[in-house]
Amino acid sequence: MDTCIEKIRTICADLLAKGEVQKVIGFGEGSIPMASRPIAVTSKDDVEKLVFNATCGLNLANYVADAMPKEGKLAVVVKGCDSRNLVTHMVENQVSRDRLYIIGVPCTGMVDKRKIADLFEDEITEFTEEGDTITIVSPQKTETVSKQDVLRHNCQVCTHRNPVVYDVMAGEPVEEQSLDQPYADVDKIAEMDPEERWAHFQELTKNCIRCYACRNACPLCYCPTCFVDESAPQWVGKGQDKTDINTFHFLRAFHCAGRCTDCGACVEACPMGINVRDFTRKLNKDALELFGWEAGLDMEKRPPLDVYSPDDPDDFIK
């Protein structure tokens, strides 16, 4: 995959030099192998700091509302999933279209950093990407893998790799995947009997430390006071009681229902690598099957749990 970085840098240098945008949010180089970090660039001389590669797994739409300059526009580098979160932000009035300059990047997926780390017994010291080939080095050995073999799961099942809204594209669109069973992981859990399913979720969250990295990395979670932080009344305990931990995860997933784009930032941010997508994907599937809805594809419509139609066939509310 052409990582589009040269084009991104040229576009940003141009925008900043002409004063068309005040600030660009993109990714910068990380300080350890396999890492990249969100950065803000305000001068054309700094665009060389921008990078774009298969480690850019976070969702920059998360930063847009807070980083908006007082005047002028904000440019942001977005992948397919991130662009859908921008649509949701706009529909939900978090940001307005005319303040954004969206640099779309067609994406062939981000790597699963834990999967790569698991190939080694010791720590990785180098990570290089050359087209579709990834070379990883540790003191004990060197591994060369194809990027497609180490993609994150959400990238493996992604059907929106091209940005859906943009002012400029930093590369040629890539082919969209079509999948037979995109929700095989959800079906597997749904097929478990209740006890098995309960055990699955207990096992999943057994190492959760309530750091809220998942919630804070998620662009959808922008409530001024999250439900777990409310004190009057206090809905959820703040300790390690298993009921409280599970309540946080289940309820957060419900708050994201019909809005989640499966960008995977939550799992990427989690210091424990907990696959919290097991909570959100079920609701994504339900939104698709019950409402024909996928988040972030339509600037004119609000998510299904946000709207009511008088013609709704369900009569429980009458």
Next chain:
Amino acid sequence: MENPYVPYPVRIDDIEVATEDKSLKTFTFVFQNPGDEEKFAYQAGQFAELSIPGVGEIPIGIASSPVEKGFVKFTVFRTGVVTSHLHNMKKGDIMGIRGPLGNWYPWEKLENKNVVIIGGGFAFTTLRSAIVYMLDPANRSRFKNIDVIYGARSPGMLLYRQELFDWEKRDDINMHITVDSTDDPDWKYHTGFVPQIVEKNAPVADEDTYAIVCGPPIMIKFTQPALTQLGYQDHQIFMSLENRMKCGIGMCGRCNIGKELVCKDGPVFTLEQINQTPKEY
């Protein structure tokens, strides 16, 4: 090893509505276990954690004075979960008090000095403790002139009203009671914001005069320049700060301002010390 998290059990002996809008109540507590009152021996300026089992704890300045025996008093503003619960409690209810915590007004420095006390709104609680302490016959001769400037939004919002008026009649203390405004034609005292009254009525500074200031941030913001104009140096001005607290004993780490912990290195600081800390309070 003593457990500093265990509160002394106390019984609510009296509840008085302290202000006309009922947002403040003064609670009188009596220690349940003999010996606890002695263990709780405190100085004017300190605070304690009022502890309600199952609800939580709140750090509140001690309003009663060390010279008042047999009980302790706190005036509490209803603003959150614990204070609301406390406001709904009744005489005879049991709860806990942890303390005394924090440092206190620097009585050693104030020996043989003139003391100017400036308070606003419901920050007057520990100042009451200080005044009662100083006016006590056993202590009065240790201090020279005492001036008090205390203001609230309206007469009904002044704390300890009757005591204020009684002190006003004494000749060993100069009271300057003020309200922001009032429709009461019989109001005998000042009208005007505390900083303005300070400007007009506070004694000019000399090396034997110290000021103790306690009030909402906005009052402090404007009182400080007034004191500076009267010649008060930063080391002559004492302030009692607040911050969100939990443990009150300098361990949970949340009440810091720079490297000072408000619960342990404070809450009383000189303006000189505060000027050397980041403005995160």
Next chain:
Amino acid sequence: MKFITIDKKDWAGGIDKSRKTYQVFGPVQDENGCQIKPLPPDVYPLMDAGVTVMSPKSVLFPQTEKMLTATLDETREDHHVMKPVEKEDTPRVVLGIRPYDARAIQLVKLNFDNPDYQDPYWCKAYERTTFVGLAVTHPDPCDFSTSTGCGPFSEEGLDVLMADLDDRYLAKILTQKGEDWAGACGFDTEADAAESQALFDILRKEAEKNITASVDTDRLSEKSILDLHEAPFWDDVAFSCINCGTCTYVCPTCWCFDIQDETKHKTATRFRNWDSCMSPLFTHHASGHNPRGSKVQRVRQRFMHKLKYFVDKYDQGIMCVGCGRCVASCPVNIDIREVCKTMNNYESK
């Protein structure tokens, strides 16, 4: 100084013997990484793991801990009187704790055990825990412990320091507690002290050479708090931070906690939970006022506390032992080594 040799063939058996006396803790691997956990009867510590995701601070300072309890049943005479929760007092041993984590515990001790107040929960847990350290012979890339006052073979805070010599451990007994542990395991093969110390010194030098990461802290104490606080670089440092609690929870020297009351039926319990200065509510007053209401203020607070306030207050160096966990786990790759360099080199105009 006494040294003993522990043949690895005897290791598991020794641990099993010690289970009669101690509750055993050590590193174990699961799907989420390597953690220090209590070891059930047939589980043994993973002694060649690198740095664990979470630190052993949870052995003395659990993430959620009951402190006090009271009955709300008004028919009981002691209703609404809070009493300390009874804690079990089984001795504990933490196997395979790294020297940087042991130093971290000594730094945390400055907070929980001081002349004015002692936290009985932490202090009692500390007294009944034996720390059997494992020297770091293969430092992780993010390990910068030699810059923070310890190092791969540092003995501070340990009762025993072991070095892995492939087929055996060479263990230096540092305290009576360490001696007692070795006895409980039945490890009693003494090794020549002078030779062993010489070997330790060689291994230490080799390990220190393998530490590539470092920070400079020499000029932090001479700087003024206000200068650093008002410095212009904090906006850049804080930009990517998402204010989660990851850095504070994985950090072995972070000790901040919250106190919460919960009621169930007629019992009230007062807990303490780990809390993070990164949380927006950390300093939120009931009135709504928040001295650190913005993200940049909170990020600045964290680094100022670790690298400046602690330095000035305790004169023990920085509040960091160089374990590298925050660097490895931060979702947005904020690197404390970079911030330390920026702070150390900062010259105000």
